[in-house]
Amino acid sequence: MILYSRDAEADRAFFRDVLGYPHVDAGGGWLIFKAPPGELAVHPTDGEPAQEFYLMCDDLAATVAELTERGVEFTGPASDRGWGLITGIKLPGGGELGLYEPRHPLAHTLPD
Known part of the structure; x- marks a missing residue:
């Protein structure tokens, strides 16, 4: 996965410093982040x-509260889509990252 950004350095710092994602430096500040389990x-x-x-979380209200304390801005209040509660995270580079609490069976827990 690659996210394109108008301010890649700021978005890299956001994932590193605000979200706390583990990473490696591929050279010259090009950070590659370990991604959480995913679904498609x-x-x-x-x-x-x-x-x-989208990033998934177990408790959207608690995650929004925690990230708000870290200075994260959201695109709006959470909405209930039936399959989950959803909001969006504003990235420093101008992009948006979805954040949701699923209310459906999780595929990432399936055995390999």
């Missing part, structure tokens, strides 16, 4: 194909 879903669309990136 394919949704239908009538519009242009697109990709979105």
Whole structure:
């Protein structure tokens, strides 16, 4: 996964310092982060194909409170989509990262 950013240095610092993701330096400050367990879903669309990136958490309210204390800005209040509670994190480089508490069975817990 690669996130493109208008301010890659600020977004790298956000993942390193605010979210606390473990990382390696590939050289010259190009940080590569260890990603949490992930899942992939394919949704239908009538519009242009697109990709979105979401972080999952066990308790959205608690995670939002913790990240707010660290200075994280959100795109709006949480909304209930049925399959989960969702909000968005504003990245320093101008991007957005989805954050949600799933209310569906989790694929990342399946055995290999």
